[in-house]
Amino acid sequence: MIDTIRISNALSDPIRHRILLMLAKNERGETQGCCNSPYEGVCNCDIVSALGLIQSRVSYHMKELADAKLITEESKGKWKYYYLNQETLRRYIEQVELDFKL
Template sequence: MSCCTNEPLSQIARALADPIRCQILDLIAGGDGKKSVQCCTTGMCVCDIQEALNLKQSKVSYHVKELKNAGLLHERKRGKWNYYSINRNKLNDFCNELSQRFSLSEEKAGS
């Protein structure tokens, strides 16, 4: 698993700690319930995120870069547009690692 060491784990946790980044992930995952994709057939581009969240392009680009650097987004270039989708494997690995590291086993709970 690629996110088992402390540094990648911390980088993902920092990326997820920002409310704007969580909104971006929700939007890309389709969790907002809106039909917001306009220029993309799969994934979302910065222009769609910008419009949906009413944020400046530079702010959206910064947050997308942080999510991408943490490994939480896949990027696909098509023509002049970059499309982003959730890296579900990385997110699942992160959740599994947190669960394994910090959950109490029945043995520990009984001590």
């Protein structure tokens, strides 16, 4: 069963909401010369750049999103790449519709 409370809490933070939108749109930050990655997904340096946050704050938010199973991550060298977990998001929406009989 999907944990709608944990997911709702993760989605309630404006920064995490913005991060999920970045992942959904595969947006890159202004990271000229950062990781300069050929990989799919959004690099942690893109998130730092786009949101103007320090790495430790980004890591905190990414852990919250990962614990809610809203994202997946993959390490490539010293960088991490993040992806929206579309299946979890789809199941969450379905469960909320059932819970509220929409």
